[in-house]
Amino acid sequence: MENNDTSNSAGATDTLLSDLEKQNTKPLWAQMSKLNPPLPNPTAKPHLWNFENIRPHLLRAGEQITEKQAERRVLMLVNPERVAPYTTDTLYAGLQLVMPNETAPAHRHTAFAMRFIIEGTGGFTAVHGRRINMTRGDVILTPTWNWHDHGKDGSGPMIWLDGLDLPSFVHFPVHFVEHYKESRYPAENVDTSASPIVFPWSRMKEALDSEQGDYVVKRYLRGDGSEVSKSLGGCAERMNPGKSSPAVQETASSVYHIIEGSGHSLINGEKITWKKSDTFCIPAWYTYEHFADEQETVYFYRFDDKPMLNALGFYRTKDTDSEGLATVHVFLHQASYPRLASQRLQDGSHFGHKPKFNTSIMAAHYGYSAACCSIPPIVAKGYLPLGKYETIGGLKTYVTGSETATTGIVLIYDIFGFASQTLQGADILATSDKHHQYKVFIPDFLLGEHAQKEWFANEEAKKLHLPNWFKSHGPPTATKQMPDTINSLKESYNKIDTWGCIGFCWGGKVATLTSKQGTTWKAAAQVHPAMLNPDDATHVVVPFLSIASKDESAEDHAKFADNLKVEKRIEIFDDQIHGFMTARADLETEHNREEYKKGYKILLEFFAAYL
Template sequence: MAGNAEYDAYREDVVGRANVANTAELVDYYRDLEGQGAGALWTVANKIEPWQPSPPSIPMLWKYAALRPHVLRALDLVTPEKAGRRVVYLVNPGRREAEAAVGWLYTGLQVMGPGEVASSHRHSASALRFIMEGQGAFTVVDGAEITLGANDFVLTPNGTWHEHGVREGGTPCIWQDGLDIPLMNALDANFYEVHPELQQARTEPVDASTAIWAGPGLLPAGQQWSRRYSPMLRYEWAPTYEALCNYARVSDGSPFDGIHFDYVNPVTGGPVMSTIGASMQMLRPGEHTRAHRQVGSFIFHVAKGAGRAVIGGRRFDFVERDIFCVPSWTFHEFVNASASEDLCLFSFHDLPVIRALGLYREEGYGENGGHQPILS
């Protein structure tokens, strides 16, 4: 049966699994089926029903020191008018065809120069920004201008008109974009529109959404917000860091993730957007978490401090502004190598999708005190 290896390549000699060897008659049968737009399940059953998830994404670390010059160079190489957005996007070798950094998540580093303003658009993809450096950047979301400061987490939810810019007198600004463009395409659900007037009018005071929605345990009385994303569009760094410190004062947090918050929609307590969630966690000086794995894909951004991760048995050392990913169902653990400074990791992920569909699972690494051996 040489040349027909595709038909019995996935055999497993296990009760309850497909284990059919090729015969000449069977190969003829398979080819007949192909001619009908069909196939024999047992030739692919073990492939499409693996014992556990085997993601094509691989763990990756992108060093900001290496990427930054390329990002800045885009300021000179292309105009915003021609490029639309000047973004260096990150590619997972296992997800190249989906333009994804991990799973169905896209991420990139966007740069804008002083006085620049991009044109306004909207799309089915949900987008977030995590601000890295520079002065004077802003985003406008459905008429609301939002100031972008370092380590702020900002939403541009699906379906909202949005555009970015940097004020005259500012400096070149870089932020990380996170979107679920690949998922929208995978689900055949991606729509895109350019704003008819290219720029939006401002309809409310700058940073109003945070002023209204960020009160602790407070919501505007009688509010009627019913959209599926958070009305609070900017989660500022200073109060987030203060909240991490408060939490750390009264709790050890999670053995897997330390002091760990989800950013939430204050109206529901649920994720900030329907298809992307985001979190911020703190590892205290010297903290080494236990490994676990989860159904879900994660992109991390080192917001403060330095340390390392072990992901799928591989060690990745990182410093502030580095970016790395954790594929689904892959063991991962973190180390804050500093004896004095805390380590803060921002992350975004597809857990809202996984949870909405009832697919979440997690599992701690049971051996060796919860720590993976490092693959050499």
């Protein structure tokens, strides 16, 4: 016999649910587990698209479907668990074909696109007035709302892999598209080696091969070190024969394309075997690792949604400290702000925390920065330098910038040498000012004996390595060598008739000491200087810029500024650490990246005014 209380309760609940339907409401408790799963639960599944099997069908489409019929002749790579446009739950991929003498007509759209060139010669894309030739392995970007069309000269097909953020517009119905009045948007040829929307494979492969290790990853990044877009990003990877990648589990989903080589991947324990020109996808939170066959080196191209997830705060890996993801709002009484600001001490400490390091190491150079001896570098990966290395005056020298430049800038790196963030900074200086062209040089004054990250592992390591290193690698050596270096630069680049100098960290001391009477410099700058002596400023005879972080002595920096008797500009980044524009720059953090860019913008403004 049914319990009346239970029966009445069930009946009342049914009535409630029926009444809720009439009000267009639903009970959350009925779907709580579905809407709040304990772990990511993607709908898409891992899948491989075999290029050998698909290519004949793509060519058949080229014979049967005209350019007018198709607008874009593309075979979408559709995940078997979803419908188009989903390759993963957040990414779209497709194989696009353009036949000889065809034009894929000009249009523009909100979606952002990355294109990896798979096959063919004579193909081109025109992006907002810039005609770019396609070469196998190149990655070409089509930024949001840029007019673009594609074409093909000569014989044979042109095939590439499209990667777009189209699934986002299913969830955010804000996509726009517009067709140009003619089939082609007016365009002129550009030098792809200097274009910010082209990543030549020759350069990326060289960068991958120059790195040590059996598995190397380099992301495609803008000149300022940021991702290529806010929604999509990408990277190239190299894996030596017979080697494997570390296992990864992350919230980002990815589409992989095999540039060269063969092997297999284990994705949640399931084996996917691949070879050259195949494409496969990895949805969010699947654990994956790659294995190269014994015969040859493997090269991957990958695009992913990591930038979007980072922007939203959704990116994490299995190793992420989940407690660290909590957003904590700390409310301070307004009266406490001046007190905090006043706690920046002369010895380089701030907010009441003194560096745990023997400050006598740099005392001989006056105005030491304890932070320089205590903050380790950040190993940044993925940036593809625009310049090249040359031997000039016996020194290995990084050289970047226009061949027609008549103004040169000598950049003195920090104690970590040719760090990725420092090379990015040099490239920004060389390419960002359309009205002032610079050739930027970074001579290896430390002769390859740069400070190492391992020296900062603990107090014992710092005491073991840094004192002796600073004794033999101080500013006097570089200052003494500078005249010969300048003469060698002038001989190698005789078109340059105007020179400036920037010194970072210990290099700031060199920039100051070489700015006295008789200097080659027309203007000079020091950035987060490590050995700041106010008396040095009295000898400076050219316009001078000084950029300080929170870690330099505020008192010494103020005295230095007062002692400058030339045109000057003084800037203080009071929430940035010593080294924020070179090897200690954390470019993965948005605010720090913006401050890094702001610092180089100030340098460009200064040199535009005085060089």
